[in-house]
Amino acid sequence: MKVLLINGSPHKSGNTALALHEAAHELERNGIDTEMVSIGTKPVRGCIACATCKTKADNRCVFDDDLCNELSAKMAQCDALIVGSPVYYGQPNGTLVSLIQRMLYSNGAAFNGKPVAGVAVCRRGGATAALQTLTMPFQLLNMPLVTSQYWNIVYGRLEGEAALDAEGLQTMRSLARNMAYLLNATNGQPKPEYEPRQATHFIR
Numbered sequence: 287m288k289v290l291l292i293n294g295s296p297h298k299s300g301n302t303a304l305a306l307h308e309a310a311h312e313l314e315r316n317g318i319d320t321e322m323v324s325i326g327t328k329p330v331r332g333c334i335a336c337a338t339c340k341t342k343a344d345n346r347c348v349f350d351d352d353l354c355n356e357l358s359a360k361m362a363q364c365d366a367l368i369v370g371s372p373v374y375y376g377q378p379n380g381t382l383v384s385l386i387q388r389m390l391y392s393n394g395a396a397f398n399g400k401p402v403a404g405v406a407v408c409r410r411g412g413a414t415a416a417l418q419t420l421t422m423p424f425q426l427l428n429m430p431l432v433t434s435q436y437w438n439i440v441y442g443r444l445e446g447e448a449a450l451d452a453e454g455l456q457t458m459r460s461l462a463r464n465m466a467y468l469l470n471a472t473n474g475q476p477k478p479e480y481e482p483r484q485a486t487h488f489i490r
Contacts (some may be wrong), residue, residue: 287306287317287318287319287465287469287470287473288318288319288320288321288323288363288364288365288366288367288368288370289313289318289319289320289364289365289367289368289469290320290321290323290357290360290367290384291309291310291312291321291322291323291367291368291369291370291434292322292323292324292325292367292368292369292370292385293305293306293322293323293324293325293370293402294325294359294369294370294371294372294378294379294382294385295324295325295370295371295372295379295407296325296326296327296379296381296382297372297433297445298324298326299445300308300372300445301372301407301440301442301443301445301446301447301448302370302371302372302405302407302442303322303324303370304442304446304448304449305370305405305440305448305454305455305458306322306368306370306405306458308455308458308459308462309321309368309458309461309465310322310403310462311462312458312459312462312463312466313399313462313465313466316462316464318462318465318466318469321360322347323353323357323360324445325353325379325381325382325385328352329352329381330352330353330354330381330382330384331349331351331352331354331384331387331395332384332387332388333347333384333387333388333391334472336348336480339391339392339393340392343392345358345387345392345393345395345396346358346392346393346402347389347392347393347460349388352400353385354385354388354389354392355392355393357385357389358389358392358393358396359396360381361389361393361396361400362393362395362396364400365400365401365469366400366401366402366432366465366468366469367392367397367401367402367403367406367429367430368401368402368403368404368405368426368461368465369382369403369404369405369420370404370405370406370407370414371385371404371405371406371407371420372407372408372415373406373407373408373409373416374414374416374458375412376411376412376415377412377415377416377419378406378416378419378420382420383419383420383450386420386423386462387423390423390424390426390427394427396428397424397429397460398425398427398428398429398477399428399429399430399478399480400429401429401430401431401432401465401469401476402420402421402429402430402431402432402436403421403431403432403433403438403460403465404417404420404424404431404438405438405439405440405458406420406437406438406439406440407439407440407441407442407448408439408441409441409442409443412481413437413439413441414437414439416461417438417439424428428477428478428480429466432461432464432465432468433461433464434457434458434460434461434464435456435457435460436453436457436463438457438458439457439484440454440457440458441454442454457469468487
């Protein structure tokens with residue numbers, strides 16, 4: 287079994303990476319393979335709702351000049367996902383949000399039904415709002431949200447300060463143990479059979 291971890295910070299070695307590495311190490315101690323990917327500093331396009339991915343592109347986003355299709359392909363080979371983000375103005379990194387929206391819309395099958403956790407890293411406030419925004423898209427794809435002993439939050443401003451947040455790092459380890467437990471408990475079990483979606487529109 288393998289978990290993909292996405293570092294949604296432009297800082298490859300910042301506090302978000304530190305938090306995710308803590309979770310990754312605990313997953314590996316519990317026999318789960320991991321792969322960490324950083325979104326870096328290159329531009330990521332937002333979805334333009336062209337629906338080409340649904341009609342002509344075989345579940346690939348028509349924009350193939352960033353990480354979207356690459357990460358979707360990695361997720362197709364993984365069993366679970368952890369996404370971490372710094373908190374900007376009470377929200378996740380906008381680049382990461384654009385990436386998530388395009389991945390889930392273009393290739394939702396790679397994510398559907400797999401356990402997921404969001405992690406928010408902040409200096410002081412806004413983490414719970416950012417965490418909600420970060421995890422809401424995954425709930426539309428039957429992805430069980432993996433929790434911990436506290437909200438999945440780590441505190442730190444300057445690079446490396448998150449190492450001082452003993453409770454936050456413990457939260458990451460607890461999150462990883464919960465994810466490992468869920469993966470082991472469901473290993474080899476078929477996913478639920480989902481009913482065809484019934485979309486109710488409120489404007490006629």
